[in-house]
Amino acid sequence: MAETLLEVRHLNAFYRNRGRRQQILHDVSFTIHEGEVLGLVGESGCGKTTLSRAILGINREIDGEILHHGGQPRMVFQDPASSLNPAWTVGRLLEEPLRNAGVPKQERLARAIEMLDLVGLDSASYERRPGGLSGGQRQRVGIAAAIIGQPKLVIADEPVSALDVTIQAQILDLFMRLRKELGLSYLFISHDMDVIWQISDTVMVMENGRIVETGPRDDVFRDPQHPYTKKLLDAAL
Amino acid sequence: MKRRNWTLRIGGCVAAVMVALILLGTVWTPYDPNALAGAEKSMAPCLAHLFGTDNFGRDLFSRVLEGGRTSLLIAFCTVAIGGVCGTVIGSLTGYFGGLVDEVLMRFNDSVSAFPNILLALVCVSIFGTGKYKIILVLGVLFIPSFARIVRGEFARERSRDYVENARIMGAGPFRVMFAHILPNVKTVLLSSVAIGFNNAVLAEAGMSFLSMGVQPPDASLGRMLAEAQGSLFTMPWYALSTGCFMVLLILGFSLLGQGLQEQEREL
Numbered sequence: 001m002a003e004t005l006l007e008v009r010h011l012n013a014f015y016r017n018r019g020r021r022q023q024i025l026h027d028v029s030f031t032i033h034e035g036e037v038l039g040l041v042g043e044s045g046c047g048k049t050t051l052s053r054a055i056l057g058i059n060r061e062i063d064g065e066i067l068h069h070g071g072q073p074r075m076v077f078q079d080p081a082s083s084l085n086p087a088w089t090v091g092r093l094l095e096e097p098l099r100n101a102g103v104p105k106q107e108r109l110a111r112a113i114e115m116l117d118l119v120g121l122d123s124a125s126y127e128r129r130p131g132g133l134s135g136g137q138r139q140r141v142g143i144a145a146a147i148i149g150q151p152k153l154v155i156a157d158e159p160v161s162a163l164d165v166t167i168q169a170q171i172l173d174l175f176m177r178l179r180k181e182l183g184l185s186y187l188f189i190s191h192d193m194d195v196i197w198q199i200s201d202t203v204m205v206m207e208n209g210r211i212v213e214t215g216p217r218d219d220v221f222r223d224p225q226h227p228y229t230k231k232l233l234d235a236a237l
Numbered sequence: 238m239k240r241r242n243w244t245l246r247i248g249g250c251v252a253a254v255m256v257a258l259i260l261l262g263t264v265w266t267p268y269d270p271n272a273l274a275g276a277e278k279s280m281a282p283c284l285a286h287l288f289g290t291d292n293f294g295r296d297l298f299s300r301v302l303e304g305g306r307t308s309l310l311i312a313f314c315t316v317a318i319g320g321v322c323g324t325v326i327g328s329l330t331g332y333f334g335g336l337v338d339e340v341l342m343r344f345n346d347s348v349s350a351f352p353n354i355l356l357a358l359v360c361v362s363i364f365g366t367g368k369y370k371i372i373l374v375l376g377v378l379f380i381p382s383f384a385r386i387v388r389g390e391f392a393r394e395r396s397r398d399y400v401e402n403a404r405i406m407g408a409g410p411f412r413v414m415f416a417h418i419l420p421n422v423k424t425v426l427l428s429s430v431a432i433g434f435n436n437a438v439l440a441e442a443g444m445s446f447l448s449m450g451v452q453p454p455d456a457s458l459g460r461m462l463a464e465a466q467g468s469l470f471t472m473p474w475y476a477l478s479t480g481c482f483m484v485l486l487i488l489g490f491s492l493l494g495q496g497l498q499e500q501e502r503e504l
């Protein structure tokens with residue numbers, strides 16, 4: 001059995017709205033192993049983003065346990081147009097995690113150029129700003145910025161949902177190639193059953209903040225146990 | 238296709254020319270601004286004296302440049318103090334929010350309820366006049382307006398994805414505020430600087446006009462206007478040239494500020 005990277009146990013998460021506490025996640029438990037791609041699927045608004053924010057430590061209104069065994073995970077956002085600082089150049093964006101970790105400039109530069117190449121971008125993109133790139137190119141930058149610090153686990157929160165269908169396929173291919181080349185693990189979030197089918201080893205279904213079904217991809221798709229999973233599959237056909 | 242921002246361009250040019258003239262005046266003026274010339278008293282504008290001379294025969298163009306320098310210095314320092322302190326306070330309160338933010342903003346509102354010029358006059362009557370005291374008083378009084386604008390920007394920006402991303406990338410709160418967010422509020426900040434600059438020029442002029450501002454031997458545009466008032470009918474060019482100079486200076490910076498706002502809206 002591969003090493004465990006992330007363990008989430010009995011996680012409840014809340015948002016506070018003008019003093020009122022609203023529970024979003026209910027008793028969520030799962031693990032991710034090294035090299036595994038865990039696909040999280042569920043309707044919009046069910047709490048998928050809330051879960052990724054809790055794992056990354058951005059939302060502190062939680063109880064339960066989140067154990068990182070493979071270091072801090074990194075994040076790829078849904079919309080790179082808003083998650084990449086529009087005032088910064090691509091090069092600076094890529095080097096930022098290394099800079100914050102104290103890596104010297106020469107090495108940062110070399111790594112950034114290497115990453116651009118790895119995700120299929122021209123090294124001239126280094127000087128550009130996110131606004132000057134296409135949607136697909138921007139998401140490649142988002143991915144490069146997430147993996148440049150060599151995390152073992154990447155959380156990808158609907159990373160293809162904002163893209164055109166043809167670009168979606170290219171970005172999915174990139175995720176699969178990077179996983180093979182770098183041995184990455186993903187928590188891959190989507191509301192699209194097709195996307196989940198293509199990328200996942202294990203599938204986890206969330207309904208209204210609860211995990212209703214988890215299992216190997218083929219089992220969940222061929223023989224769904226929970227009515228909500230069946231509903232999602234029917235809708236996808 | 239991007240529309241050309243003429244307001245920004247014209248404003249920038251006018252402001253640049255006026256500032257360049259004043260800066261030139263610090264190293265070279267056509268005449269010594271304080272040299273009395275008995276034979277050339279109260280001359281109307283001509284080629285030798287572009288703005289004419291006053292009743293002591295002093296060259297008004299040279300004096301306007303010198304007065305402009307004091308006004309510019311005061312406006313510049315005022316905006317520097319108000320802008321830097323206001324930005325620091327506004328970004329901290331806007332980014333962190335919470336109780337400190339509440340308290341500071343209520344304080345801010347109550348200070349802003351009084352016109353700046355009134356507060357400035359009160360402060361000056363307590364602390365005294367002179368150009369350095371004016372700078373300090375106006376500078377401190379300008380902090381709240383900058384703080385309010387910057388706070389609003391930071392409160393809006395802090396919930397955007399790129400800020401969350403910056404934190405995930407390991408940036409500390411100060412790096413997030415000043416390296417990540419600040420460049421995104423740059424345009425708003427620059428346009429408030431341009432507007433603040435104008436307000437400072439006007440405030441200084443108003444105070445000096447009431448002889449509550451810059452004191453002799455320093456000249457300033459406000460003081461010159463006060464002097465010109467006495468000879469409005471005998472030497473109208475005195476008030477006109479000084480007034481026009483100030484209007485152009487202010488016009489340049491208001492167009493610049495307005496142009497920057499338009500640019501921000503287009504983005």
Ligand SMILES: Nc1ncnc2c1ncn2[C@@H]1O[C@H](COP(=O)(O)OP(=O)(O)O)[C@@H](O)[C@H]1O
Pocket residue numbers: 015016017024042043044045046047048049050051
């Ligand atoms: N900052 C917030 N404050 C309060 N409620 C929020 C906030 N963000 C999301 N929510 C609510 O939490 C629920 C789950 O949202 P989210 O995790 O974004 O869902 P998903 O990513 O699955 O679409 C939604 O009902 C949403 O309205």
Ligand SMILES: [Mg+2]
Pocket residue numbers: 045048049050157158
């Ligand atoms: Mg979401």
